[in-house]
Amino acid sequence: MKALIIDDERLARNELRRLLENFPKIEVVGEAANADEAIKMVNELRPDLLFLDIQMPGKNGFELLEALEDDTIPEVIFTTAYDEYALKAFEYNALDYILKPIDLPRLSEAVHRVFEELDRKHDHDSISERKMLGENDQVFIKDGEKCWFVKLGKVRLFESMGNYVRLHFDDQKPLVLKSLNALEERLDPISFFRANRKHIINLQWIEKIEPWFSGGLLVTLRGSGEKIEISRRQAIRFKDMLSL
Missing domain, CATH: 3.40.50.2300 (Response regulator)
Known part of the structure; x- marks a missing residue:
């Protein structure tokens, strides 16, 4: 090493x-x-x-x-x-x-x-290569005594919390023991985008996009009103990926 x-x-x-x-x-x-x-x-x-x-x-x-x-x-x-x-x-x-x-x-x-x-x-x-997870795939989530079986398309935001990731869907915000980097490897980049070091957003949940500081972007998520910054470096990828 x-x-x-x-x-x-x-x-x-x-x-x-x-x-x-x-x-x-x-x-x-x-x-x-x-x-x-x-x-x-x-x-x-x-x-x-x-x-x-x-x-x-x-x-x-x-x-x-x-x-x-x-x-x-x-x-x-x-x-x-x-x-x-x-x-x-x-x-x-x-x-x-x-x-x-x-x-x-x-x-x-x-x-x-x-x-x-x-x-x-x-x-x-x-482990043998596992298939990429898209918005139509369902995943099992357990946080403490609570369990969910949720379709990934309903998850609007993944938020890094140290060694955990918080999933935002409906009015629920459970934690799973997984790094954001490891989760990013499993999520289909067509539907899920790494906005910055702490967040992956579901592109289908973006309601509004605004210019932000230093060449970044600020997106507002539908329903929740959560505002997530897309870093300058990721904003370049975002524009390239979604432009005609």
């Missing part, structure tokens, strides 16, 4: 690299002192894992992830001296959040979690 260490403190990078020598399956392929350096290295080296500080000069760790192309985002372990960003970190699907100073047992726990996630993805990929 190729890893990249991103931290503005040289001593912190050196110490983490030293600790990672205890894990021969992880190869540190580079270090970056700021987000701009890191973005270039991610695009060139295509690492599998980032050890990412949050507070850095220029872009912070969250802004770095937002600047990456969706298909180049590696797994992420945040390494920081601040505990107040933990909730936000998991909104970015981080595998772990380690507070400095980092010790070997805590790092070992995080690395174990990384390999568990890799095994899970490998098992998923090893």
Whole structure:
């Protein structure tokens, strides 16, 4: 597994690299002192894992992830001296959040979690290819004690909530234990569109489209009135896909 260490403190990078020598399956392929350096290295080296500080000069760790192309985002372990960003970190699907100073047992726990996630993805990929799910397919959903058997065409919005996805249909909003990326792989792109990092929208439920900041778009969903931003990058795809 190729890893990249991103931290503005040289001593912190050196110490983490030293600790990672205890894990021969992880190869540190580079270090970056700021987000701009890191973005270039991610695009060139295509690492599998980032050890990412949050507070850095220029872009912070969250802004770095937002600047990456969706298909180049590696797994992420945040390494920081601040505990107040933990909730936000998991909104970015981080595998772990380690507070400095980092010790070997805590790092070992995080690395174990990384390999568990890799095994899970490998098992998923090893399953025979499943058919793409379209708006006419029905799916079983269980959230706590409640169960639904719902046609996907009724689901207007999929919303990432860390390691879960919230489905919006009728007046229901159940959670399922699945990442938005994994769900996107199963959904038919003719009907379902990845609007941004947190949302997939059902194109049949769009009622209104408006220009938005920085070249993005703002869509209003029919019935619910929910407003979802289509990011600038995705807005380009959206226009290409739906234009004559």
